[in-house]
Every structure is written in C-alpha cells, then in structure tokens.
Amino acid sequence: MGAAIRSELTKLTSTRMWWVLALAMFGYLAFIGAVMAFSLTVAAGDSTAAVAPVEGEAAATTVYGLVNAVGYAFPLLAGSLLVTGEFRHRTIAQTLLVEPRRTVVLLAKLVVSVPLGLVYGLAGTVGIVATAAPVLAWQGDGAHLGSGDVWRVLGLTVVATVLWTVIGTGFGAVLTQQVAAIVVILVFTQFVEPIARVALGAIDGLGRVAVFLPGAAADGLIGSSFFGQLGDGELLPRWAAALVMLAYAAGFALVGRLTTLRRDLG
Amino acid sequence: MTSTTSTSTTSTPSAPAIEVEALTKVYGGLPAVDGLSFTVRPGAVTGFLGPNGAGKTTTIRMLLGLAEPTAGRALIGGRTYREHRRPATVVGSSLEPGFHPGRSGMDHLRSFAAPCGVGAARCRELVALVGLEGAEHRRVGGYSMGMRQRLGLATALLGDPPVIVLDEPANGLDPQGIVWLRHLLRQFAAEGRTVLVSSHALREVQHTVDDVVIVARGRLVHASSLASLADLAAVATYVSSPDGAALGRLVAHQAWRVAPHESGLLVHDVAAAQVGDAAFAAGVPLHRLEPRDVDLEEVFLRLTSPTSAPSATAPHPAAVR
Incomplete structure (x- = not known):
C-alpha cells in the first residue's frame, strides 16, 4: 500500500496539472472575494433594496464560505483527473502491471487526494481572504480575522475541499472518460445543483431532500451557506453533513471498483 | 549501454x-x-x-x-x-x-x-x-x-x-x-x-x-x-546455362517445376546438389547453380494465411520431399 501511495504521489507531482489548477482556483476565488466583498459592503450601502443586508461577522463568514459554494468544481476536477488522466494517457495498464491489486490502486489514489485537497483548500481560502478581508475591513464591519468563528469557517472550508477532492477521485473511477467527467462536473456544479437546491427548497417537503445534495452537505459542514443567505436556511448538522460527504466519496469509489476496475483494462 | x-x-x-x-x-x-x-x-x-x-x-x-x-x-x-x-x-x-x-x-x-x-x-x-x-x-x-x-x-x-x-x-x-x-x-x-x-x-x-x-x-x-520452422520452407535452386535448350530438355526430362528467374530458371522443390548432379550427368553446362535462401517469411505467410488449416506440429506438405 505504501509503495502504491508513493507511486501515485510521484505521478501527481510530476505533471503540472495540480499546481496550474490550484493557481487557477486561487485566482478565481481572489476575484470572487473582491467582487462579493464589494457587493456586500460598498454596493449594499448604496442600495435601498428591501433585502436584509448581511452585516458583521456574518458578512465575513458568508464571503469566506464562498470557497465552497463557488469553488468546489476545482477540487472535484483535480480529484477526477487522478483517475481519468490514467485512462486518457493509457498509463493505467502500467499502473496495473506494477500493482495488479486494483482495490489497492484505487485506495492509493483516494489517499493521495487528501493532501491534494489540502492544497486546493489552502489555495481557495488564502485567495478569497486575500481580497475579501481588506475590502471588508475598509468598507464593511471588519475582516473579523481575529474571530474564532471565522477561523472555524475557514478551517472547515479546507476540510470540505479535501472531501470534494476525495469525492472527485471516486467520481473519476466511475466516469473514466476524461472529457465527459469534466463536462459532467462543470454542468452539475454550475447548473444542476444550484438550480436543484433552489427548486427543491421552494417545494414544501422537498427541502429536506435538498440538504442531502453534495453542495448543501458541504454547506452544512461549514455551517455557513451563501444559499442560506438567499432564504434557504435549512442545513444538515455538521456531523451529518460530514457523513453525507463521506458517503458520496465511498459510494462513488465503490461503484468505480465494481464497474470500471472490474473490466479488462489496458 | x-x-x-x-x-x-x-x-x-x-x-x-x-x-x-x-x-x-x-x-x-x-x-x-x-x-x-x-x-x-x-x-x-x-x-x-x-x-x-x-x-x-x-x-x-x-x-x-x-x-x-x-x-x-x-x-x-x-x-x-x-x-x-x-x-x-x-x-x-x-x-x-x-x-x-x-x-x-x-x-x-x-x-x-x-x-x-x-x-x-x-x-x-x-x-x-x-x-x-x-x-x-x-x-x-x-x-x-x-x-x-x-x-x-x-x-x-x-x-x-x-x-x-x-x-x-x-x-x-x-x-x-x-x-x-x-x-x-x-x-x-x-x-x-x-x-x-x-x-x-x-x-x-x-x-x-x-x-x-x-x-x-x-x-x-x-x-x-526457428530451425524446425526453416525445415518447412520450400527448397528452390537458381540455375542458368549458356545452352538454354539443353537445360530446357533436362527440366522436361526430370519433370521439374520451374519458373523463369533473372537470366535462368528457378527450380522448385529440388536441392542444388540434385540439380547439379543431373546437369552433370546430362552434360548440360551450368554457369550458375545457387541454392535459394530459405524464405521463412514465405512459410510464415503460408501458415497464417486464411486458407491454411491450423496444425500445431505436423509438417507442411511442401516440406515433404
């Protein structure tokens, strides 16, 4: 198992994808952080709209929590690439030649996705804090970087990002076609889930279903939701949310093991 | 290296x-x-x-x-x-x-x-x-x-x-x-x-x-x-004579299967020694008498051609002289 993990780590770090994607995530969330911090402070101050303004520490946690709400496509993609890259470049045969125990190969990839997710979690949170904190401190009620609650949100955001990466790896094992996996992840995270959360939340009785969607579970884990601020306040308790995310990861990995990794490969 | x-x-x-x-x-x-x-x-x-x-x-x-x-x-x-x-x-x-x-x-x-x-x-x-x-x-x-x-x-x-x-x-x-x-x-x-x-x-x-x-x-x-595979190869001898007519009569007499080749004939399924002996006995002058190289590729193609019947060990009929 140790050898398989070392093998996966070398594969991961010997191409540029992991840090290019991390850099993109940093840049994207720095941009989002600036835009959202402005819209919650400068723009909100100008508006006479009836929407209750988000203020104080809630403004800080709402903006910082966006790493999860808008950034989770990055760790999902990065995780899926750990598996789909092997199929795209046909290195999967060599991988299975040196380690024919396919469960070990999959587990090694899941293990490696944890430190990889940590990198994305840090890239995202550092990115958003780097731009949002100065704006909130300047125009809003402060950056609240001294607050334990804010640090808990930041820490849990990193944890959620790690879980997203593990889920992505499991998903890659289910859908090994790289382009298809990327398209499905982007469509799901950018369209399907946001719409489903709002739609299900609007229907009586189905709001309880929406909280089990992966993005909603991640919000539950962090305890702060951008969607929550839009009126859909219902979230799973933290422990249940973490379990739901782990269940997604385990479920995908299991399906991948029983389908993809059962086939003739290479 | x-x-x-x-x-x-x-x-x-x-x-x-x-x-x-x-x-x-x-x-x-x-x-x-x-x-x-x-x-x-x-x-x-x-x-x-x-x-x-x-x-x-x-x-x-x-x-x-x-x-x-x-x-x-x-x-x-x-x-x-x-x-x-x-x-x-x-x-x-x-x-x-x-x-x-x-x-x-x-x-x-x-x-x-x-x-x-x-x-x-x-x-x-x-x-x-x-x-x-x-x-x-x-x-x-x-x-x-x-x-x-x-x-x-x-x-x-x-x-x-x-x-x-x-x-x-x-x-x-x-x-x-x-x-x-x-x-x-x-x-x-x-x-x-x-x-x-x-x-x-x-x-x-x-x-x-x-x-x-x-x-x-x-x-x-x-x-x-590989050596046994070579045994399956068809033997052939390239022969040429300044007296084409005499060579032609010898070929007809021996009932050899031949094909025109360069300036002489390619005699199929007959070894060079046999061709040489027969020519000497018949008084046919020979300028060239060369065993053809064993063509393994030809054996390979024959063995793998769609019409060839699978046979693991039996020698191919052509090898039986």
Whole structure:
C-alpha cells in the first residue's frame, strides 16, 4: 500500500496539472472575494433594496464560505483527473502491471487526494481572504480575522475541499472518460445543483431532500451557506453533513471498483 | 549501454517458464483467442508471431492479468500474474506504452519504481541502459516513437525481472535501434531469462528468436524452434546455362517445376546438389547453380494465411520431399 501511495504521489507531482489548477482556483476565488466583498459592503450601502443586508461577522463568514459554494468544481476536477488522466494517457495498464491489486490502486489514489485537497483548500481560502478581508475591513464591519468563528469557517472550508477532492477521485473511477467527467462536473456544479437546491427548497417537503445534495452537505459542514443567505436556511448538522460527504466519496469509489476496475483494462 | 541490466536475479539458475493452457477469450460471441496452448522456456527468446488481429495482444493482456480469460489460464512460474506478490519483479512487460506527455521520461520511471521495489538509482541505470541519457528530463510529449519504445522497455525492466514479455517492441525503432534491441534480447536470453516477444512480421525478429509460436485467428498454427520452422520452407535452386535448350530438355526430362528467374530458371522443390548432379550427368553446362535462401517469411505467410488449416506440429506438405 505504501509503495502504491508513493507511486501515485510521484505521478501527481510530476505533471503540472495540480499546481496550474490550484493557481487557477486561487485566482478565481481572489476575484470572487473582491467582487462579493464589494457587493456586500460598498454596493449594499448604496442600495435601498428591501433585502436584509448581511452585516458583521456574518458578512465575513458568508464571503469566506464562498470557497465552497463557488469553488468546489476545482477540487472535484483535480480529484477526477487522478483517475481519468490514467485512462486518457493509457498509463493505467502500467499502473496495473506494477500493482495488479486494483482495490489497492484505487485506495492509493483516494489517499493521495487528501493532501491534494489540502492544497486546493489552502489555495481557495488564502485567495478569497486575500481580497475579501481588506475590502471588508475598509468598507464593511471588519475582516473579523481575529474571530474564532471565522477561523472555524475557514478551517472547515479546507476540510470540505479535501472531501470534494476525495469525492472527485471516486467520481473519476466511475466516469473514466476524461472529457465527459469534466463536462459532467462543470454542468452539475454550475447548473444542476444550484438550480436543484433552489427548486427543491421552494417545494414544501422537498427541502429536506435538498440538504442531502453534495453542495448543501458541504454547506452544512461549514455551517455557513451563501444559499442560506438567499432564504434557504435549512442545513444538515455538521456531523451529518460530514457523513453525507463521506458517503458520496465511498459510494462513488465503490461503484468505480465494481464497474470500471472490474473490466479488462489496458 | 555497456553495463548489463542487472545484478540481483540473474544468478537465478532457471527463470520461470510461461505456460499458456487452453487460453480462450471471447468478445461479443467471437473468439479472439481460441483454446491457445504453448510454453515459453527460459534461456531463449521466443517470437510470438501472427498477423495483426491474430490474438497476440489479447493473449499477452491475459497473461499479464489485465484481461480476464473466458476459459483456460496463463501461468508464469506456475502462478497467474496476479498471484505473484510483486509481479513486476517477476515479469517485466511493455504493451503499447502509454505515457503522460507532460511527464519527463525519468519521472515516468520514478512513478512506477516504488511498487517494483526500486528507487531513483535503478531508474538512472535504466535510462543509461536504453540509451536515453540526456533526454530523461525532457517531457515525453517531445519523444520520438523510438524513444518511447526505449522508455517502455526501461519501465518493463524496473524490477529486474527474470521473465520479459514485450508486445511489438520493434515498432518505431530505426534500424540501429532494432539491432540494439536484438543484442539486448539475446543478452537477456544468455542470462537465462525467459523472453517472449510478439511481432506481426517474422522478418523483424528472425535474427533474434530461438523459438517461434505462431498464431492465426486466435489459434496456434505452429510452435517449434526457428530451425524446425526453416525445415518447412520450400527448397528452390537458381540455375542458368549458356545452352538454354539443353537445360530446357533436362527440366522436361526430370519433370521439374520451374519458373523463369533473372537470366535462368528457378527450380522448385529440388536441392542444388540434385540439380547439379543431373546437369552433370546430362552434360548440360551450368554457369550458375545457387541454392535459394530459405524464405521463412514465405512459410510464415503460408501458415497464417486464411486458407491454411491450423496444425500445431505436423509438417507442411511442401516440406515433404
């Protein structure tokens, strides 16, 4: 198992994808952080709209929590690439030649996705804090970087990002076609889930279903939701949310093991 | 390139043999490999030959545990590939090699080193062995086909395996590369390793292999030493005479089967000595009397042609003189 993990780590770090994607995530969330911090402070101050303004520490946690709400496509993609890259470049045969125990190969990839997710979690949170904190401190009620609650949100955001990466790896094992996996992840995270959360939340009785969607579970884990601020306040308790995310990861990995990794490969 | 590949396992007195037993693989109702049985002995290079689509790669994939046989089994040293604890230290193999274009050759080797139980030193050693020095830190995306083949071979050798299985290793190699590969494979056999090399062209491996296993349409059509394969080749003698008419009469008298060839005749199924004796006896002057080279490719094509009936050991009728 140790050898398989070392093998996966070398594969991961010997191409540029992991840090290019991390850099993109940093840049994207720095941009989002600036835009959202402005819209919650400068723009909100100008508006006479009836929407209750988000203020104080809630403004800080709402903006910082966006790493999860808008950034989770990055760790999902990065995780899926750990598996789909092997199929795209046909290195999967060599991988299975040196380690024919396919469960070990999959587990090694899941293990490696944890430190990889940590990198994305840090890239995202550092990115958003780097731009949002100065704006909130300047125009809003402060950056609240001294607050334990804010640090808990930041820490849990990193944890959620790690879980997203593990889920992505499991998903890659289910859908090994790289382009298809990327398209499905982007469509799901950018369209399907946001719409489903709002739609299900609007229907009586189905709001309880929406909280089990992966993005909603991640919000539950962090305890702060951008969607929550839009009126859909219902979230799973933290422990249940973490379990739901782990269940997604385990479920995908299991399906991948029983389908993809059962086939003739290479 | 001067050093040998290995230091550790070559002292093994006898490398494991490969035993393929009634191996069958059915895809969508059609057998790609159909009851195939053969063995590959240590200390020799065995050519695994057949036209494209004969089932060579499918057989190798089953041998290496990448594909599950529909029936039968393929064993290495009495065990299936996946039953070996560290199979890459027993069997070194290179299928059509896949590489991440953005990864350097050295990093490709390092990526697979740990499960083979080796480190960076072995990777550097192999880079030298396959002649990729100076290119090992460049990305594989910029490698030529021949360089990729060399890198694939280096990957196969990571675990210093006593059994080596290579699928079409000569593809993409330039003539110097093919000579280099030949020497390397001969050296492996001399070290006592078991070497199986597939090819769709006998000519490519004719000077490399000791034994041949020939398949067509998923079935075994011939397995023997290369020398025994040569026995199946049709004999022919090229002969020319300044007295064409006299030669013509001799041919008619002997009822030889001939074809015009260059300035003389090609006499089929008759050895040069026999032609010479008959001409001498008949007083026909000969200027040229040459045994034609044994054309193994012709035997190979005949054995694998769609009309040829599969026969594992029976000599071809043409060889019966």
